[in-house]
Amino acid sequence: MSDPMAEEQVFNQPPPFADVNLIAADTPLREAAGLAAGELLPFGAEWGSQARLALGRHANENPPRLRTHDPQGRRLDLVEFHPAYHALMGHSHAAGLAHSTWAGGSHVARAARLFVIAQVEAGHVCPLTMTHAAPAALAAAPTLLAEWLPRINAGPYDSRFVPFWEKSSVTLGMGMTEKQGGTDVRANITRAEAIGGDDYEITGHKWFFSAPMSDAFLVLAQANGGLTCFLVPRFRPDGAVNALHLQRLKDKLGNRSNASSEVEFARAFAWRVGAEGRGVATIIEMVQLTRLDCAVSSAGLMRMALALAVHHARHRTVFSKRLIDQPAMTAVLADLALESEAATALVFRLAVSFDRAKDDPLEAARARLLTPAVKFSVCKAAPGFIYEAMEALGGNAYVEESPLPRLYREAPVNAIWEGSGNVMALDLLRVAGRDAAATRAVISALAQEAREVPGALEAARDIADSLTGEHLESRARSIAERLAALAAAAALAAHAPGALAHAFGTTRLMRPRALFGANPIAEPAWLLDRALTEP
Ligand SMILES: Cc1cc2nc3c(=O)[nH]c(=O)nc-3n(C[C@H](O)[C@H](O)[C@H](O)COP(=O)(O)OP(=O)(O)OC[C@H]3O[C@@H](n4cnc5c(N)ncnc54)[C@H](O)[C@@H]3O)c2cc1C
Numbered sequence: 001m002s003d004p005m006a007e008e009q010v011f012n013q014p015p016p017f018a019d020v021n022l023i024a025a026d027t028p029l030r031e032a033a034g035l036a037a038g039e040l041l042p043f044g045a046e047w048g049s050q051a052r053l054a055l056g057r058h059a060n061e062n063p064p065r066l067r068t069h070d071p072q073g074r075r076l077d078l079v080e081f082h083p084a085y086h087a088l089m090g091h092s093h094a095a096g097l098a099h100s101t102w103a104g105g106s107h108v109a110r111a112a113r114l115f116v117i118a119q120v121e122a123g124h125v126c127p128l129t130m131t132h133a134a135p136a137a138l139a140a141a142p143t144l145l146a147e148w149l150p151r152i153n154a155g156p157y158d159s160r161f162v163p164f165w166e167k168s169s170v171t172l173g174m175g176m177t178e179k180q181g182g183t184d185v186r187a188n189i190t191r192a193e194a195i196g197g198d199d200y201e202i203t204g205h206k207w208f209f210s211a212p213m214s215d216a217f218l219v220l221a222q223a224n225g226g227l228t229c230f231l232v233p234r235f236r237p238d239g240a241v242n243a244l245h246l247q248r249l250k251d252k253l254g255n256r257s258n259a260s261s262e263v264e265f266a267r268a269f270a271w272r273v274g275a276e277g278r279g280v281a282t283i284i285e286m287v288q289l290t291r292l293d294c295a296v297s298s299a300g301l302m303r304m305a306l307a308l309a310v311h312h313a314r315h316r317t318v319f320s321k322r323l324i325d326q327p328a329m330t331a332v333l334a335d336l337a338l339e340s341e342a343a344t345a346l347v348f349r350l351a352v353s354f355d356r357a358k359d360d361p362l363e364a365a366r367a368r369l370l371t372p373a374v375k376f377s378v379c380k381a382a383p384g385f386i387y388e389a390m391e392a393l394g395g396n397a398y399v400e401e402s403p404l405p406r407l408y409r410e411a412p413v414n415a416i417w418e419g420s421g422n423v424m425a426l427d428l429l430r431v432a433g434r435d436a437a438a439t440r441a442v443i444s445a446l447a448q449e450a451r452e453v454p455g456a457l458e459a460a461r462d463i464a465d466s467l468t469g470e471h472l473e474s475r476a477r478s479i480a481e482r483l484a485a486l487a488a489a490a491a492l493a494a495h496a497p498g499a500l501a502h503a504f505g506t507t508r509l510m511r512p513r514a515l516f517g518a519n520p521i522a523e524p525a526w527l528l529d530r531a532l533t534e535p
Contacts (some may be wrong), residue, residue, distance in 0.1 A: 013396075014315030017308055022048040022116045025307065025533045028341040031495045032348040033112040040112060043095065047116050052091070053403075056121030058084035059257035060406055066249045066261065077246045078161060079213050079259045086159045088124045088257075092117050093157035098131040098171065103153050107354040111296045111347065118300030119307075122410045123257030125297050127171050127211035133289035134172040137218050137229060140274030140282045141198070144231055148172075148216070161213065163235040170215035175206035175232075175263065176283065182208070183423050185220055185227065185280060190265065192221035192228060192272075200230060201267040205247075208417075212246050212261040218273065218283055219265075225276025229283050232270045243268045254409030287418055288367075291375040292350060294414040298382040299343040301407050301414075305389035306340045308404060309333060310532040312393045324528060329392065332517035334524030335507075336389060337531035339516070342504055343378045345491035346484065350374050362445060365438035369431050370487050376424035376477075377484030379415035386411050388516045425476035428483065432467050440464065443483075449490035453501045455509030456493075459486045485509055500527065 023030065023044025030039075046052060062082035070076050096103070097117065100110045110132075118125050131152060138145040151170045158167040181187030190204025202221050209217070216233040236242050243266040250260040274282035310333055313324035323329050350370055356363035390397040390404045397404035415421055432439040447460035459482055466472075466479050485508050492501040507519035521527070 012317055014312050016050075017311045018048070018050040018053055020048040020307075020534070021045045022119060023112075026303065027530055027533060028344050028496070029112065029115060029303070032341075032345045032491070033108055033115075034348075034495075035112065040116075043113060044116060046091070047120050052120055055084040055087050056257075056403075056406075058082060059088055059121055059123065063256045064249065064259040066246055066259070068246060075241075075245065077212075077241070077244060079246070079249070079261070081159075081213075081259070082257075085124060085257050086157075088117075088121050089127070089159065090157040092124060092128055093155065093169065097125075097128040098157075098169075099153045101132070102135055102149060107292070107351040108348060111292070111351040114293060114296045115300040115303065115344070115347075118297040119304035121257060122297055122301060122407075123255050125293065126255070126258045127173065127214060129290050129293040129297075130173050130211060130214070130286075131171045132293070133286040134174070134218055136289055137174075137273060137283050137286040138231065139285065140229065140278070141231070141272065144271055144273060148231075151215075159213075161234075163239055164215040164233060167215065171211065171213075173209065173211040173214035173217045174283070174286065175209045175217050175219040177206060177208040179205070179207045183420065188220055188222060188227060190219075190221040192223040192230060192270065193267075194223065194272075198272045200270045200272055202230060202232060202265040202270045203267055205262070205264045207262055208250070208260055209246075209263040210258060210260040212244070212259055212263060217244075218286060219270065220279045220283060221270075223272070223276045227279035228276045229273040229279045230270035231273050232265070232268055236269045253412065254406065255413050256409075288371055289354075290418045291371050291424075292347075292354060294418050295350065295371075295375045295378045296347045298379045298411065298414045299340070299347045301411050302340045302343055302378075302382050302385045302389075305386040305404065305407050306333075306336050307532050308397070308402075309336065309389040309392035310528055311534065312396075314534070323392075328517065330524050330528065331521065332388065332392060333531075334521050334527040335516045335519050336385065336392075337527045338500065338503055338507070338519075338521065339381065339385060340531070341496060341500060341527075342488040342492060342508070343381065345495060346374055346488040347378060349487065349491035349494070361438075362441055365435065366442045366445070369428065369439055369442050370483070372419065372424040372427040372431070373480045373484040374487065375419065376415075376421055376428070376480045377488075379411075380421055382411040382414065383408065385516075422476065425480040426473060428480050429467075429472055429476055436467075439467065443486075446486050446490045450486060450493045450501075450505075452498070453489040453493050453509065454505035456486060456489050456505060459489070459509045497530075499523070500530075503527075 021044040023040045064079045064081045067076045067078045154169040192200045219230045219232045245264045247262040316323045353363045353367040357367050386408045450456035
């Protein structure tokens with residue numbers, strides 16, 4: 001007689017979600033990113049493997065530790081990471097996440113990889129995204145760009161704490177936020193003193209300073225001519241360790257594999273990037289890229305939560321019927337699938353605009369106008385979405401062995417850093433106010449692309465009217481949300497099945513979106529077949 005406590009007696013629990021090809025299983029991603037048949041399949045298998053998923057878990061269960069001093073009291077200012085973090089960095093670096101668009105790759109191709117790695121471990125996305133974005137700011141100092149871009153583009157990942165000129169490749173971070181002002185960087189009090197030519201010394205602090213083991217940082221500080229951007233290396237050109245004193249690591253809600261420090265600069269050596277007084281204009285070029293990454297990464301988090309929920313519901317039976325076939329659950333999951341596919345389509349269409357911007361003024365205007373709206377809408381949607389997916393799995397998803405708690409804790413940060421929600425909505429108004437003609441052209445292009453989607457033409461009219469009305473700032477969020485929904489409808493109209501775009505229009509454009517599962521989707525079941533392809 002078999003032992004009733006034996007492991008094989010566990011039944012009506014789904015098989016582990018592991019050794020899944022994260023590209024092959026994801027039709028919405030393949031279509032939104034325009035992947036050719038077979039493209040990125042080895043990458044999808046690698047990142048969905050049991051071994052890679054385990055690296056994500058280990059990197060978060062063993063967060064980085066700060067070593068400020070050695071036993072004799074000498075400053076170290078070192079952060080030690082678990083080997084799993086470095087392994088993830090190595091794999092993502094090798095896949096081009098830190099540099100591919102500067103080496104001829106497209107933003108869309110990089111976004112497809114980013115979307116996948118964020119599903120597995122989002123903490124290590126931070127150093128990759130800052131490194132990838134840094135050359136956009138360095139462009140204001142052509143000599144520095146010429147020196148540093150080859151180092152960024154080089155390989156492989158090199159985690160050693162040695163001078164940058166000895167490394168096989170470098171990573172970069174950025175420091176803007178101070179205690180008295182994050183959004184309002186003009187309130188920065190950190191000082192920069194010129195010491196000859198483009199060399200400066202920085203004295204002051206940064207209140208948030210992520211990835212402090214990076215090889216150099218884009219930092220804002222007040223010079224005589226006003227707020228200015230600088231490149232602060234971890235090692236001075238004479239080979240001495242630069243005076244970046246790491247005070248503490250933040251004890252964060254999520255994003256735990258990534259180190260976010262507080263730092264003090266004690267006459268730290270720096271090179272000026274761009275003219276004195278042009279700090280915001282210089283660093284904003286970098287931030288535009290990191291905002292795209294935040295949105296792609298949040299769409300990736302949503303995707304993993306959806307996949308886990310659909311997988312569970314397919315393999316779990318309640319009251320003699322699979323959970324996925326219980327009408328109330330079908331309605332919830334189909335609504336989540338619709339939301340996830342819309343977010344995916346939206347972020348990839350935005351990445352297309354980044355690729356086309358240099359040759360096409362309308363696409364450049366589209367990237368400028370939609371980046372804040374898309375970052376606002378997708379990053380803000382992710383926490384609520386992941387919570388709902390968590391509930392679909394029941395108690396198992398509330399337990400730390402499940403990836404859901406980590407996804408849930410990770411999600412809010414993308415809405416906070418690189419410009420918080422209100423800041424994004426206000427930025428959209430600023431862009432629209434600066435170039436009304438370009439804004440009208442973008443809105444009318446979106447309306448034209450989405451014309452078959454119910455509610456799209458009305459939404460376009462509402463947005464255009466709202467932008468000319470009064471008390472704009474108090475309506476900033478509603479304008480941003482509606483513009484992102486219109487852009488999502490346009491993106492779905494281009495690639496997704498007509499019925500899906502139609503369902504999006506009837507539930508998201510014609511009426512305000514209700515709770516997941518309360519939005520009337522006429523035929524929900526096929527959305528779930530499409531959402532997750534399992535063997
Ligand atoms: C985990 C983590 C890592 C980080 N890493 C870095 C880093 O590496 N480098 C770095 O420079 N920063 C970093 N930050 C800081 C982050 O960018 C800031 O927290 C963010 O920009 C908001 O700034 P703040 O915290 O000073 O909040 P505040 O600027 O005080 O904003 C608070 C709230 O007010 C809202 N708000 C601001 N202005 C307006 C307005 N005019 N009207 C209406 N509402 C407004 C904002 O949207 C926000 O919701 C990190 C933050 C976190 C959480």
